Amino acid sequence: MPANQKTEDKKTEDKKTExxKNRTDTANLFxxxxxxxxxxxxxxxxxxxxxPLRLMEICGTHTMSIARAxxxxxxxxxxxxxxxxxxxxxxxxxxxxxxxxxxxxxxGIPAVVAGFEAADLLYSILELTALAAAKTPALRxxxxxxxxxxxxxAAVRLMRQVLTPAADTWRGLGVIENGxxxxxxxxxxxDAARKFSLPAFQDAEPAGCRCxxxxxxxxxxxxxxLFGTACTPADPVGPCMVSGExxxxxxxxxxxxxxx
Amino acid sequence: xxxxxxxxxxxxxxxxxxxxxxxxxxxxxxxxLEALGDGAVLDGSEKLVFSTDxxxxxxxxxxxxxxxxxxxxxxxxxLCMAGGIPRYLSLSFILEEGFLIRDLETIAASxxxxxxxxxxxxxxxxxxxxxxxKGDGIYINTAGIGFLRAPGLGREQxxxxxxxxxxxxxxxxxxxxxxxRAGTIRLMRDPTRGGVATTLHEFIEDSPLTIELDEAAIPxxxxxxxxxxxxxxxPLYCACEGRMLAVAAPEDEAAVLAALRRxxxxxxxxxxxxxxxxxxxxxxxxxxxxxxxxxxxxTGQQLPRIC
Numbered sequence: 001m002p003a004n005q006k007t008e009d010k011k012t013e014d015k016k017t018e019x020x021k022n023r024t025d026t027a028n029l030f031x032x033x034x035x036x037x038x039x040x041x042x043x044x045x046x047x048x049x050x051x052p053l054r055l056m057e058i059c060g061t062h063t064m065s066i067a068r069a070x071x072x073x074x075x076x077x078x079x080x081x082x083x084x085x086x087x088x089x090x091x092x093x094x095x096x097x098x099x100x101x102x103x104x105x106x107x108g109i110p111a112v113v114a115g116f117e118a119a120d121l122l123y124s125i126l127e128l129t130a131l132a133a134a135k136t137p138a139l140r141x142x143x144x145x146x147x148x149x150x151x152x153x154a155a156v157r158l159m160r161q162v163l164t165p166a167a168d169t170w171r172g173l174g175v176i177e178n179g180x181x182x183x184x185x186x187x188x189x190x191d192a193a194r195k196f197s198l199p200a201f202q203d204a205e206p207a208g209c210r211c212x213x214x215x216x217x218x219x220x221x222x223x224x225x226l227f228g229t230a231c232t233p234a235d236p237v238g239p240c241m242v243s244g245e246x247x248x249x250x251x252x253x254x255x256x257x258x259x260x
Numbered sequence: 261x262x263x264x265x266x267x268x269x270x271x272x273x274x275x276x277x278x279x280x281x282x283x284x285x286x287x288x289x290x291x292x293l294e295a296l297g298d299g300a301v302l303d304g305s306e307k308l309v310f311s312t313d314x315x316x317x318x319x320x321x322x323x324x325x326x327x328x329x330x331x332x333x334x335x336x337x338x339l340c341m342a343g344g345i346p347r348y349l350s351l352s353f354i355l356e357e358g359f360l361i362r363d364l365e366t367i368a369a370s371x372x373x374x375x376x377x378x379x380x381x382x383x384x385x386x387x388x389x390x391x392x393x394k395g396d397g398i399y400i401n402t403a404g405i406g407f408l409r410a411p412g413l414g415r416e417q418x419x420x421x422x423x424x425x426x427x428x429x430x431x432x433x434x435x436x437x438x439x440x441r442a443g444t445i446r447l448m449r450d451p452t453r454g455g456v457a458t459t460l461h462e463f464i465e466d467s468p469l470t471i472e473l474d475e476a477a478i479p480x481x482x483x484x485x486x487x488x489x490x491x492x493x494x495p496l497y498c499a500c501e502g503r504m505l506a507v508a509a510p511e512d513e514a515a516v517l518a519a520l521r522r523x524x525x526x527x528x529x530x531x532x533x534x535x536x537x538x539x540x541x542x543x544x545x546x547x548x549x550x551x552x553x554x555x556x557x558x559t560g561q562q563l564p565r566i567c
Contacts, residue, residue, distance in 0.1 A: 033550035090565065116492060116565060118549050234559055243563065253554055 027115060027123040027142050035119065039126050046126075046133045053132050054217040055125065056082040059245060067091075067099050069178035070170060075107055077173070079218040084132040085111040086124055089143040094159075096151030097141040104137035115143040162187050171205075171239050173212060211238035214247055221251035228252055265359040270389035279387065283361065287368035288351075288375070288382040300383035302348055304407065309344030311335055312403035318396050320367065328367035331400040332374035333432070333502055337450040340435035341504065343413045344406025346378055351385040351402055356395035367398065378432060380404065410439040415463050417446035422535040423513035424471055426456065427504035427520055428479065428528035434504050437519045437526075444512035449505050454558040457496040459505055460533075461543045461557045468540045473533035473555075475547045492565020496545070497558050507535065 030039055047053060058071070074080065087100045092113045103111040110131035114124035124142045131138055141147050161184075168180020183191040192198065205212070208226050213219035221227055221240065231237035233249045240248035268275040285294060292300040313334045320327040332349065339346040351371065355364070375382060427434040438445050451459040456478070464471050480495050488495045508516045513531060520529035538544070545553040 031549070033548070036549040036551065117489075118547065118551065122549070233556070253556065 027117075027120045030123050031117075031119040036122060039122050043126055043129055046129050053083045053129060054081055055084045055086055055128055055132070056215075056217060057086040057245070058088055066165070066179060066181065067095065068102060069165065070176055071103065073170065073173055073176035073179060074216065075109075077216055079213065079216055081217040082109065084128040085109060086121075086128060087111050087113045089113055089115045089120075089147055092141070092143070092147045092151065094152050094155045096149055096156075097139065097147050098149045099151070101139050104139050108137040110137055111139050113139075113141040113143050113147055115146065171211065171215075173215075206237045209238040211240045211248070214238075214240045221248040224248070263361055265355045265357060265361060265364070265389055267357055267389055267391065269355070269387065276387065279361075283365055283368055284385065284387075287365075287372040288385075290381040290383070292348075292381060292383040293385070300348070302383060302405070304347070304405075307408035307411070309339050309342040309406045309408050310403070311338040311342065312401065313338060314399065314401045316396065316399050320363070320398055326367060326370050327398060327400055328370035329374045330501070331402045332371055332378060332380070334452075335402040335404040336374075336378045336380060337432050337435075337502060337504075339404050339406035340432040340439075341448045341450050342406075343408055343410035343439065343448070345409050345436065345439070346380045346404055346406040346432070348383040348405045349375065349380050349402050350404075351382045352400065353385075353387045354395060354399040354401075355387065355389050356397050357389055357392040359397050364398070367400075410445065413445065413447050415447055415467070418463060418467075418469060418507050418535055419446070419509070420469060420535055420537050421510045422446060422507045423510055423516075423531050424460065424473070424533040424535065425506045425508055425513065425516060425520070426479065426530055426532045427506065427526055428530075429502055429525040432502075432504075433523050434520045434526050434529070435506075437523050438506060438516060444508055444516060446507040446509070451500040451503060451505050453499050455495070455497040455500050456505060457494070457543060457555040458558045461555065463505075463507065464535070464543065465541050465557070468537060470536045470538045470540060471533055471543050472536050472538065473543070473545045475545055477530050478532045479528040479530050493562050496555065497562050 029035060058067075071085075085100070085103055087097075087103075092099065097113045100111045100113060103109050110128060112124045112128040112131070114120055120143060127140050127142055130136075131140070141149075159181075163181040164184050165178040166180055166182035167175050167177050169175050170179055183193075188194055208224075208230070210219050210224040210226070214221055214224065224231070226237050227248060231241050231248070233241055233246075233252060236242045236246075236249070238248070240246045241252065243249060266275075269279055270276070280296075292302060295301070313331070315327050315331040315334065317327050317330060325333075331351070335349060336346045353364075371382070435448050438448065447463060449459050449463075460471050460473070478496070484495055484498070487493075488498070506516065517529055517531060520526040523529075543555040545555050547553055
């Protein structure tokens with residue numbers, strides 16, 4: 001083997017190691033109680049209790065088109081009051097973190113693509129808070145161990161092959177053009193909705209449910225008249241009371257005083 | 261003998277007798293069963309514990325066991341947790357037409373092995389065959405009788421300051437060891453559906469007590485942790501059959517732990533939390549990161565992470 005070839009190999013190897021290093025999440029540095037304390041302290045320093053920041057966790061939006069169309073629909077509402085977006089890591093693993101770049105670029109709202117472990121979320125909230133407090137519209141990816149800017153092109157190709165953007169109903173927001181996915185005509189034989197003549201999804205909001213306002217950051221969960229009375233995690237009325245990720249479910253479980 | 265179960269085996273005639281003689285009796289040999297009466301005549305004139313459970317797991321063979329082993333361990337564990345030393349089991353098969361007799365033999369052998377390990381006999385049994393597509397291969401029901409050795413266990417016995425102990429995989433043997441030390445144990449349970457979190461929540465819900473768990477102290481096998489991490493499931497809510505959750509008086513918890521750790525399969529036994537009164541009726545997890553999480557009862561099914 002010629003000497004210069006060896007040097008080339010070594011260079012490639014070094015480059016690889018460097019890439020690996022860069023791909024290690026900063027969030028990993030905070031996977032201990034001291035790290036958590038540091039994050040909490042920095043969060044306290046960054047925020048002003050008199051002017052709380054409203055951060056929104058986005059769930060779903062499984063294609064670029066849904067992310068754009070759906071979030072644009074959301075951003076267009078008059079009472080939209082969110083200072084930053086926490087973007088879904090596993091969606092971004094497929095469609096790429098770049099899919100959320102339009103949020104800071106076009107709307108001036110910072111966004112952070114986050115992982116799901118406690119340290120991931122805490123660190124991502126810190127990053128987002130720092131951006132929001134400084135009014136810096138930027139996109140950050142704190143889940144680099146899984147998420148690339150361009151995502152997973154093979155998966156995106158497959159989705160495009162079978163599915164196509166279509167109008168869909170978002171709870172509390174109504175029908176959003178290109179806000180959902182439909183099965184392409186070539187694959188209609190496998191479309192359960194056609195095959196079994198399923199009725200169209202009904203979007204009648206239950207009486208009194210204020211999830212739409214909670215989602216937009218315009219209403220805090222405990223201000224909803226159904227909160228904790230007609231609507232509880234065991235018997236939810238609206239989507240915000242469902243699962244550990246629902247804003248109302250978390251507010252109901254921990255209460256205003258939390259656990260500390 | 262035919263290779264597969266057919267509806268003929270349901271007739272109660274020649275085929276049924278054939279199956280009992282050639283597959284079931286040899287596997288479970290004991291005088292009570294061999295009498296082939298309509299019911300078994302058993303020894304015993306003391307307080308009993310009695311339990312039953314049905315097993316519908318599919319596929320019937322899975323990593324670490326099969327439906328046969330599960331059908332013995334499940335009921336035997338329930339008897340143990342109720343403070344009994346298990347003695348007798350009934351065994352009832354519901355077989356789908358077409359089930360391989362070879363597979364039934366494998367299952368019978370694993371039932372026999374687990375029964376011998378647990379010191380129980382199959383005292384009586386039954387076999388039914390349902391038409392093809394009306395079952396899922398094989399269902400098993402077992403009922404069990406044990407002699408009561410640890411009376412008075414119950415959630416009303418739990419006191420502030422008690423220790424919460426998880427047994428490792430030594431469930432029933434562990435319980436037997438603890439019963440020999442009666443008086444120190446307030447309550448024992450097998451954390452089946454809903455897992456450790458749901459079972460512990462049932463210990464203290466609607467009571468003035470709290471259970472606080474120490475996340476770092478809970479033994480979770482590496483493969484389980486990895487699979488749960490990947491899927492976004494919480495291992496504390498995964499069914500954990502065959503283990504034991506026990507609540508012990510603080511002055512005895514060290515002895516209880518030591519006894520469990522000497523039991524085969526109990527090496528991982530750990531003190532995972534304590535009974536307090538910090539938030540009545542709540543189960544609280546003190547996390548590795550220094551935070552606190554409220555663990556509620558599992559509602560519905562655990563959902564894998566989707567976003």
